[in-house]
Amino acid sequence: TLNKTKTQRYIGIGLMGFSLFFLVFGMLLYFDSVLLGFGNILFLTGLTFIIGFKRTAQFFFQRHKIRGSFFFLGGVSLVLCRWPIIGMLAESYGFVLLFRSFFPMALGFVLSAVNIPFLNTVCFFLSSSSSMV
Incomplete structure (x- = not known):
């Protein structure tokens, strides 16, 4: 069962990558509801994989996350009902409510990446470039 779980995770990561592609592409094409809906379905499927x-059901239906789940899943359903702008706004608000405990950890990881020698050099050169404006 170890290979099955590993394979499922690889499939889930691939689905999340396609989800990100469809969501960005759908927003670039002026909130195309079909692409956004497909991206949302792929996101939820990838998370489940x-x-x-x-664990996906437990994550979305915890008592303290029910408001975030309502907005996120409601936004997904609004996008699927062809109201993409309102749906994406509701989804974004729900996403922030659902993952707000994760943001400090992600920010800490990104800030610790500055200590990596290569990235430190790149950040130094980007910050020292002067503009002629």
Whole structure:
């Protein structure tokens, strides 16, 4: 069962990559509801493949995350009902509510990446470039 779980995670990561592509492409094409809806479905499917159905349901339906889940899943359904702008706004608000405990950890990881020698050099050159404006 170890290979099955590993394979499912790889499939989930691939689905999340396609989801990101369709969501960005859908926004670039002036909030095309079909592309955004497909991206949303791929996102939820990829999340389910990565962490499993039971843990996905537990994540979305925790008591303290029910408002974020309502806005996120409501936004997904609004996008699927062809109201893409309002749906994406509701989804974004729900995403922030759902993952707000994750943001400090992600920010800490990004800030610790500055200590990597190559990135430190790149950041130094980007910050020292002067503009002639």
